[in-house]
Amino acid sequence: MIDDLWYKNGVIYCLSVGTYMDANGDGVGDFKGLLRRLDYLHGLGITAIWLMPFQPSPGRDDGYDITDYYGVDPRYGTLGDFVEFTHGCKQRGLRVIIDLVVNHTSDQHHWFREARRSKDSFYRDWYVWSDKRPANANTGMVFPGVQKSTWSRDKEAGAWYFHRFYDFQPDLNTSNPHVQAEILKIMGFWIQLGVSGFRMDAVPFIIATKGANVRKPVEQYDMLRAFREFLQWRQGNAIILAEANVLPKTDMEYFGRDGDRMHMMFNFHVNQHLFYALASADSRPLAKSLAATKPRPATAQWGLFLRNHDELDLGRLTKAQRNAVFKAFGPDKDMQLYDRGIRRRLAPMLGGDRRRLELAYSLMCTLPGTPVIRYGDELGMGDNLELPERNCARTPMQWSTEPHAGFTEGDRPCLPLIDKGPYGYEHVNAAKQRRDPNSMLNWTERIVRMRKEVPEVGWGDFRVIATRDPAVLVIRYDWRNNSVLFVHNLDERPREIAFAVGLPGDAGKLLVNLLSEDHSRANKRGRHRLLLEGYGYRWYRIGGLDYLLKRSDIDSDTSGKAAQPA
Numbered sequence: 001m002i003d004d005l006w007y008k009n010g011v012i013y014c015l016s017v018g019t020y021m022d023a024n025g026d027g028v029g030d031f032k033g034l035l036r037r038l039d040y041l042h043g044l045g046i047t048a049i050w051l052m053p054f055q056p057s058p059g060r061d062d063g064y065d066i067t068d069y070y071g072v073d074p075r076y077g078t079l080g081d082f083v084e085f086t087h088g089c090k091q092r093g094l095r096v097i098i099d100l101v102v103n104h105t106s107d108q109h110h111w112f113r114e115a116r117r118s119k120d121s122f123y124r125d126w127y128v129w130s131d132k133r134p135a136n137a138n139t140g141m142v143f144p145g146v147q148k149s150t151w152s153r154d155k156e157a158g159a160w161y162f163h164r165f166y167d168f169q170p171d172l173n174t175s176n177p178h179v180q181a182e183i184l185k186i187m188g189f190w191i192q193l194g195v196s197g198f199r200m201d202a203v204p205f206i207i208a209t210k211g212a213n214v215r216k217p218v219e220q221y222d223m224l225r226a227f228r229e230f231l232q233w234r235q236g237n238a239i240i241l242a243e244a245n246v247l248p249k250t251d252m253e254y255f256g257r258d259g260d261r262m263h264m265m266f267n268f269h270v271n272q273h274l275f276y277a278l279a280s281a282d283s284r285p286l287a288k289s290l291a292a293t294k295p296r297p298a299t300a301q302w303g304l305f306l307r308n309h310d311e312l313d314l315g316r317l318t319k320a321q322r323n324a325v326f327k328a329f330g331p332d333k334d335m336q337l338y339d340r341g342i343r344r345r346l347a348p349m350l351g352g353d354r355r356r357l358e359l360a361y362s363l364m365c366t367l368p369g370t371p372v373i374r375y376g377d378e379l380g381m382g383d384n385l386e387l388p389e390r391n392c393a394r395t396p397m398q399w400s401t402e403p404h405a406g407f408t409e410g411d412r413p414c415l416p417l418i419d420k421g422p423y424g425y426e427h428v429n430a431a432k433q434r435r436d437p438n439s440m441l442n443w444t445e446r447i448v449r450m451r452k453e454v455p456e457v458g459w460g461d462f463r464v465i466a467t468r469d470p471a472v473l474v475i476r477y478d479w480r481n482n483s484v485l486f487v488h489n490l491d492e493r494p495r496e497i498a499f500a501v502g503l504p505g506d507a508g509k510l511l512v513n514l515l516s517e518d519h520s521r522a523n524k525r526g527r528h529r530l531l532l533e534g535y536g537y538r539w540y541r542i543g544g545l546d547y548l549l550k551r552s553d554i555d556s557d558t559s560g561k562a563a564q565p566a
């Protein structure tokens with residue numbers, strides 16, 4: 001059971017084939033290159049790779065505009081290379097999930113070309129049309145500032161078509177049974193080729209009713225159940241990880257009250273409040289967001305992330321909270337995007353401060369869910385704000401000090417490598433960090449290993465433990481008679497805190513530190529007192545090692561002295 005539900009206690013790593021490793025020197029990463037890097041990923045300890053879209057595409061939205069769902073873009077290799085890659089993953093016990101982008105196609109997809117050709121085309125009804133310009137054409141844009149409308153006129157069709165995203169991404173009419181059947185067929189195809197599931201793109205838009213007369217789109221949640229059922233008939237342990245930035249009150253609609261819809265969802269709600277907590281050193285809104293997203297079926301799981309390939313979307317914070325995050329992490333206009341977010345990478349946002357980076361990662365690994373790491377963040381890679389929109393945080397992986405960071409032997413990388421400043425590849429690269437036991441890379445490897453050893457986080461029930469200090473978040477997990485406890489100091493100043501673990505009897509007397517020898521024993525009143533360094537964090541297993549209870553050198557009042565880097 002534990003291992004069947006592999007996504008409950010895994011660590012996911014996302015990457016884009018095109019910017020990871022180029023084997024043939026044409027400047028574009030490919031499956032052959034990625035295959036060579038599987039031992040690196042295996043060494044990092046991740047359990048699943050999430051591949052961003054790699055299917056044939058004109059590449060106007062980094063592959064999220066697909067022209068053929070059943071192929072591999074020739075720049076990345078062939079279907080044969082893809083199968084070699086999934087085989088290599090299987091050999092190492094790594095799972096693969098891939099992006100499933102079925103809210104829309106590229107306008108170059110043959111379905112759309114056929115559809116626009118004539119009203120009688122079989123594919124006409126695969127898209128969403130209107131003879132006249134709909135009244136709401138100027139509303140609902142996902143990329144405000146860049147995208148001007150959600151309906152555009154197609155000359156050839158003599159009609160308007162709906163596009164929730166850019167105008168070159170016509171929305172599929174997902175209510176059409178033919179389209180629904182095709183979506184299942186796409187899933188079935190890739191499952192057959194060895195993937196363990198899908199990161200489903202833009203789910204709320206896929207299931208929404210679409211059309212010129214739709215004033216308020218209605219979600220057709222039953223579609224989610226149909227996707228899941230199909231998947232599980234074909235392969236029992238395959239999953240869907242939904243991209244759905246929705247309000248907590250609708251979470252259960254996505255998971256399904258009986259756990260019969262999405263297996264996983266990204267926790268956008270916690271993500272935004274986590275950044276607010278990091279910006280303000282106030283853990284209370286974060287604790288609230290954890291409580292708000294707590295209800296979920298036992299088999300469901302949150303995907304927890306810090307940064308992804310898109311902007312850090314702060315749209316669900318209050319204006320004051322959002323401004324606080326902008327001020328701390330993206331004060332300049334060119335760091336911000338779409339009136340709602342920050343487009344930078346994690347390390348530059350946190351000023352390259354190793355203590356803060358560890359704090360952020362430690363939180364991601366210990367909040368309820370399965371962590372999702374963005375490629376390059378394990379090295380503390382930076383961004384290039386000269387590149388447009390979200391591309392600034394999509395630069396190629398920095399492998400070594402060789403030209404173009406060892407990403408390509410060619411002289412024209414698809415996106416420029418970061419070669420200037422403190423995040424330039426001469427300073428930040430995998431080869432260098434591999435040799436340094438204290439590097440971010442080796443720290444990440446250790447924290448990933450430890451995260452996998454505390455399945456309580458993935459499986460257990462959690463509660464936030466009260467302290468009097470809003471700068472400190474204490475969270476306890478219980479699962480199968482085991483408990484673990486995590487403490488994070490969001491403030492740059494040291495804090496002293498006292499708390500009771502809250503378990504009956506002697507159970508919470510001893511906190512065994514999982515990352516250092518700095519254990520803690522409760523005082524006579526059953527309270528632990530900790531002295532936490534600025535941005536300090538602790539991972540404890542509760543009780544267990546009885547012999548430690550007898551050791552006199554462990555005393556709650558003196559513990560917490562050491563700021564041991566893990």
Ligand code: GLC
Pocket residue numbers: 061064065101165201202243309310
């Ligand atoms: C999702 C992707 C984003 C893409 C959009 C359109 O939000 O994460 O990168 O641009 O969908 O497919």
